[in-house]
Amino acid sequence: MATYSRLPGSVALITLQNPPVNALSAAVRQGIVDTVQRALKDPKVTSVVICGQNGKFCGGADIREFAGPMLGPPLVPMIHAIEAVDKPVAAAIEGVALGGGLELALGCHYRIAHSKALLGLPEVTLGLLPGAGGSQRLPRLIGLTAALDLITTGRQHDSSFFSSLHLLCVCSQSISSVCVSGQSLDSRRLSTLPCPCPPDVDSLLDKTMVKVRQRSRGALAPVACVQALMAAASLPYTQGMEKERDLLTTLFNSGQARALQYAFFSQRVVGKWSLPSGASWDNSAARTISKAAVIGLGTMGRGIVVALALTGISVVAVETQEKQLAEASQVVPAMLQREAGRRSLATPPGVISFSSNLQDVCEVELVIEAVFEDMSLKLQVFRHLTSVCRPGTLLCSNTSGLDIDRLAAVTQSPGLVVGMHFFAPAHVMKLLEVVYGPRSSPEAVATAMQLGKRMGKVSVAVGNCPGFVGNRMLKPYLEQANFLLEEGATPQQVDEVLEEFGFPMGVFRMSDLSGLDVGWRIRKEAGLTGPGVESTRTRQGRRYSPLPDQVCEAGRLGQKTGRGWYQYDGPGGRVARSDHWVNIFLEAYRAEHGLVARSIAPEEILERCLYALINEGFNILQDAMAAGPEDIDAIYVFGYGWPRHHGGPMFHAGQVGLGRILERLQHHHHNHPDVPHLKPSTLLRRLVAVGSPPVQKWREFINKERVHSQL
Numbered sequence: 227m228a229t230y231s232r233l234p235g236s237v238a239l240i241t242l243q244n245p246p247v248n249a250l251s252a253a254v255r256q257g258i259v260d261t262v263q264r265a266l267k268d269p270k271v272t273s274v275v276i277c278g279q280n281g282k283f284c285g286g287a288d289i290r291e292f293a294g295p296m297l298g299p300p301l302v303p304m305i306h307a308i309e310a311v312d313k314p315v316a317a318a319i320e321g322v323a324l325g326g327g328l329e330l331a332l333g334c335h336y337r338i339a340h341s342k343a344l345l346g347l348p349e350v351t352l353g354l355l356p357g358a359g360g361s362q363r364l365p366r367l368i369g370l371t372a373a374l375d376l377i378t379t380g381r382q383h384d385s386s387f388f389s390s391l392h393l394l395c396v397c398s399q400s401i402s403s404v405c406v407s408g409q410s411l412d413s414r415r416l417s418t419l420p421c422p423c424p425p426d427v428d429s430l431l432d433k434t435m436v437k438v439r440q441r442s443r444g445a446l447a448p449v450a451c452v453q454a455l456m457a458a459a460s461l462p463y464t465q466g467m468e469k470e471r472d473l474l475t476t477l478f479n480s481g482q483a484r485a486l487q488y489a490f491f492s493q494r495v496v497g498k499w500s501l502p503s504g505a506s507w508d509n510s511a512a513r514t515i516s517k518a519a520v521i522g523l524g525t526m527g528r529g530i531v532v533a534l535a536l537t538g539i540s541v542v543a544v545e546t547q548e549k550q551l552a553e554a555s556q557v558v559p560a561m562l563q564r565e566a567g568r569r570s571l572a573t574p575p576g577v578i579s580f581s582s583n584l585q586d587v588c589e590v591e592l593v594i595e596a597v598f599e600d601m602s603l604k605l606q607v608f609r610h611l612t613s614v615c616r617p618g619t620l621l622c623s624n625t626s627g628l629d630i631d632r633l634a635a636v637t638q639s640p641g642l643v644v645g646m647h648f649f650a651p652a653h654v655m656k657l658l659e660v661v662y663g664p665r666s667s668p669e670a671v672a673t674a675m676q677l678g679k680r681m682g683k684v685s686v687a688v689g690n691c692p693g694f695v696g697n698r699m700l701k702p703y704l705e706q707a708n709f710l711l712e713e714g715a716t717p718q719q720v721d722e723v724l725e726e727f728g729f730p731m732g733v734f735r736m737s738d739l740s741g742l743d744v745g746w747r748i749r750k751e752a753g754l755t756g757p758g759v760e761s762t763r764t765r766q767g768r769r770y771s772p773l774p775d776q777v778c779e780a781g782r783l784g785q786k787t788g789r790g791w792y793q794y795d796g797p798g799g800r801v802a803r804s805d806h807w808v809n810i811f812l813e814a815y816r817a818e819h820g821l822v823a824r825s826i827a828p829e830e831i832l833e834r835c836l837y838a839l840i841n842e843g844f845n846i847l848q849d850a851m852a853a854g855p856e857d858i859d860a861i862y863v864f865g866y867g868w869p870r871h872h873g874g875p876m877f878h879a880g881q882v883g884l885g886r887i888l889e890r891l892q893h894h895h896h897n898h899p900d901v902p903h904l905k906p907s908t909l910l911r912r913l914v915a916v917g918s919p920p921v922q923k924w925r926e927f928i929n930k931e932r933v934h935s936q937l
């Protein structure tokens with residue numbers, strides 16, 4: 227709702243009230259319409275100020291309402307009516323003015339903001355465009371070039387940035403005094419102004435269109451944003467608004483908008499974690515960490531040190547190999563400085579001290595082990611840590627899939643052991659899997675989750691199983707990609723299909739980037755390959771493709787060696803080019819194994835890679851290794867490049883239709899009975915049997931099924 231009060235004198239104050247961010251719900255819109263009317267009717271009122279309760283102007287349209295029928299006064303005419311009134315109206319912005327909130331402010335005649343306020347039009351990130359007049363008013367105020375950048379990226383800035391663009395009349399530490407009466411409003415109505423455009427406007431629009439298409443890979447909203455701004459540049463306001471409305475309607479009805487809005491909420495749902503034990507975010511206290519240590523300064527360890535230091539935590543960085551230590555003590559401070567500069571940090575970075583002595587971690591509150599991915603080495607480190615650290619120190623491992631419980635078992639306080647699985651580069655990537663073992667205490671999980679949040683990560687609590695959630699699902703995906711090569715596809719064909727779907731990189735390009743030896747080593751440890759293992763296509767009772775092992779055996783480890791599934795300009799090269807060697811190699815491999823290459827349709831490539839991955843997601847939910855589909859989807863969006871406009875693998879399954887996913891998995895499993903990952907999961911079957919409820923209902927369904935032992 228919105229409240230009305232008269233300040234001493236002649237100013238009416240309208241306050242938006244809808245905690246926590248004063249989103250423009252139907253009740254708030256109705257409140258604004260009513261209170262503006264009241265101010266207009268009151269002869270003693272000469273000017274109006276709109277502000278938001280609790281130091282937040284407005285977080286935009288109420289995203290929760292998008293799923294239902296439109297109720298209450300619509301936003302566009304409401305804002306238009308405010309702009310048209312003949313008493314001056316000012317928006318007094320504290321906290322945030324985002325999306326519809328900023329569009330409301332653009333309909334006011336004056337905008338003043340607190341210097342710390344954050345403003346922007348992030349609709350594009352929700353699959354929409356600023357469809358409450360924002361796409362037409364903003365460029366008229368700040369010019370087409372700046373508006374294109376803001377609207378197509380959804381970037382948010384503080385008020386000093388917007389002051390420099392003349393969006394704000396005043397930007398100060400205090401917004402208590404607003405004096406706006408007595409001036410002509412003609413030039414303050416943005417809809418009446420021309421849109422300032424650069425001389426090469428067509429070329430600007432064309433270049434921006436090319437850029438957003440490249441950047442957004444199949445996402446509709448950025449393209450629609452450019453189209454709306456083209457209209458602002460070339461059409462009168464009323465026609466521009468018609469274009470804005472048509473584009474918005476198309477976006478609203480697209481699956482992409484639903485997927486992006488789901489992704490917005492899933493990012494928040496995962497913060498409200500819960501464990502099968504009943505411990506959860508609201509009943510478990512976290513410790514605040516100010517001193518931490520990182521053991522092992524390879525690529526991951528260095529990134530973790532920087533991520534911790536960026537939050538103001540003092541870090542002891544330990545590496546026992548002198549050469550590696552010397553290199554890290556040069557590289558890490560430079561990384562920190564660069565990243566701190568890029569983020570214009572408010573908190574000064576924490577102090578980093580380098581050491582080759584594990585003993586030096588004795589004073590810290592939390593340790594993150596990031597040594598080589600080898601269980602015996604990690605066990606040795608944990609045994610050592612538990613003897614040198616103060617009692618009560620949290621011991622975390624950055625393992626990407628090893629058993630947390632085995633690590634916990636060699637310590638004096640298994641309850642204080644959790645996994646903190648970062649993604650490379652650890653100071654940049656948003657995802658953190660917080661892995662709880664059967665003995666991890668709620669306090670340890672809460673602390674790791676909160677620490678992740680402080681580092682700006684999306685932290686997701688996951689259970690302790692091989693590969694945890696992300697890598698466990700990646701396995702069947704990679705496996706299918708290899709099988710497709712055996713059957714006749716090329717790495718480029720598979721990658722193109724996945725990139726067309728929206729992944730920034732197909733599976734083979736991604737493997738070349740990460741290094742093919744990582745998986746090779748894991749397969750060797752699992753006894754799947756290596757000396758003494760017979761070179762057959764069935765291993766440990768299931769179909770196995772030795773293709774990636776053979777590529778590694780040929781010395782092709784990916785980008786770092788300049789050759790992998792593709793060829794590069796040299797070791798460390800970035801541009802992947804197809805390699806004739808790979809085609810010859812694949813032909814020889816097929817001939818050796820009596821395989822006849824067939825032409826494989828893009829649909830089959832997509833289905834087999836994605837549905838195998840999704841199927842494993844259902845198994846993970848069934849095994850209670852993730853609390854809900856949102857957790858899996860957040861992991862894939864923030865850690866594995868899953869296109870956000872497809873919501874995440876589990877959301878995508880719902881959009882495709884669970885019945886269809888089941889039917890296709892059955893079909894592919896029938897054709898490949900020796901591939902257990904294609905066997906539809908029990909949970910998927912159960913969901914289809916009860917009529918394929920929407921993804922938001924799965925959590926409840928799974929819990930009920932578990933109670934009745936159906937899973």
Ligand SMILES: CCC/C=C/C(=O)SCCNC(=O)CCNC(=O)[C@H](O)C(C)(C)COP(=O)([O-])OP(=O)([O-])OC[C@H]1O[C@@H](n2cnc3c(N)ncnc32)[C@H](O)[C@@H]1OP(=O)([O-])[O-]
Pocket residue numbers: 246247249285286287288289290301322324325326327348349352354355356357358491494495
């Ligand atoms: C019609 C076409 C034109 C207009 C389109 C638009 O305006 S589109 C909109 C354009 N606007 C945007 O895209 C802005 C989206 N919002 C944000 O970016 C951030 O929430 C923030 C920066 C406003 C506050 O960050 P923070 O870290 O302080 O807090 P937090 O993020 O944890 O959120 C707290 C709670 O508020 C909830 N909630 C938040 N916003 C909305 C909303 N608009 N609606 C509903 N709910 C919303 C959020 O779900 C959470 O709920 P929970 O989990 O407690 O039940």
